[in-house]
Amino acid sequence: MRLQGKTALVTGAAAGIGQAIALRFAQEGADVVIAAHRDNAEAEQAVAQIRQTGRRVFLVSGDVGKVADARAMIAAGVQAAGPLDILVNNAGVEVRAPFVDVSEADYDRVLDTNLKGPFFLTQAFVQHLQDRQPARQPGDQSGSHPAGRIINISSVHEELPFPHFTSYCASKGGLRMMMRNLAIELAPLGITVNNIAPGAIETPINRNLMSDPTELSALLRNIPLGRLGQPGDVAGLAVFLASADADYMTGTTLFVDGGLLWNYAEQ
Template sequence: MRLQGKVALVTGAGQGIGRAIAMRLADEGADIIVEDRLDSDSAERTLREVESRGRRGAVIAGDVGRAADDRHVIEAGVSRFGHIDILVNNAGVERRAEFCDVSEADYDLVLNVNLKGAFFVTQAFVRQLRDGQRPGRVINISSVHEELPFPHFTSYCASKGGMKMMMRNLAIELAPLGITVNNVAPGAIETPINASLLGNPELLSALRGKIPLRRLGKPGDVAAAVAYLASDDAGYVTGTTLVVDGGLLWNYSEQ
């Protein structure tokens, strides 16, 4: 187990990719802090999955779009486990709208959760590493849309593009502290956020036809990439995006 003795915090771990990441890191030996907006049934289910693997865990609720909540989550996690070694910024939302119809409320929601949240959770995480003189790992769950335009989702693309540059900047700034910073960029993954696509056979078939591996990804595909970046195997990897998309980016366009 590559992460024995480590403590990992996964934001948005109540379902989908976040739950898969929490489970995989637990399989690798890490104790897991399950962060979600609420201490809900879904968050508790993730916790049970972690504990069933013989690992310690805790649910710590907080709205990642609020810097005060971000600081609380880190402080509560350190209080509970003594330290946090791995941060996975997974929490994310999207809102579809024609550009001229995007509301300020929806824009703020997307940018606050996807970018501001990752920024301030990471800041609080890095402070506790610095104060304890410990190395660490920051892994952001970005998207192929940090590179690929996605009409009608401009705020989402802006948040993921911003996440890419934040990652590259922090990788340089934090390297002297022994902290690596990387992104994982999923393509089309079978998660609740894609429920309408999964329920439309025509759209699903068309999308599969654009993916060289001819299938959508599983949450576990993303979790495996995170486990690698969290481990000592990736100790010399920082400032980069690991794309997990079945080859979708090679020649894809939204038509």
């Protein structure tokens, strides 16, 4: 029970990787706030699944790409569950299009969800941690300070080019640099910031890929371990980063990709 006594808010937790992380956190003893885009049957099903672990679970909803919604979700999570210790920025979208055809609306949707959302969710989370216990000033060794964990679900495409998904790659590359910068800025507050970069994971975002045998076969040839990842492959690493085992780890991207990053070649 590595997360006993902790409370986590996980965005995009109604399905896929986010749901797997939320469930694994609960199994490790954490109370969980599921932050979903909508309060619908899928989100309620995720809540019911986590409730079976015996942990407290709460549901908040909103569009992470809207700053007011992002701040409201943190506030609602605190009001429902009490003090938060862990934030997982998992919600994400991608839109396929040749670069010359990308619309402003699609660009804004991807960058708002994948980068602006985590930025302002993290800001609200850090403000919450500071409100719980004021941060010590530089050079002051006398007092304690807030401690928290921030975990961003990035992608191999923070490193790996992905033609026809330029806005997605830009958002994940931005998330990488945001993580690195915040890891340095927030370390004096006792807050760690790390990214998990999944490769091809069997989730709803990859539904089209999984339904195309030719495309799937080509991808699998690029994965040395020979299979798609499962949401649980990511969830186990998230538990580690959220636990005391990772107290001295910050500013790092950890890849969960079956070897894809260093073996990939466009067909």
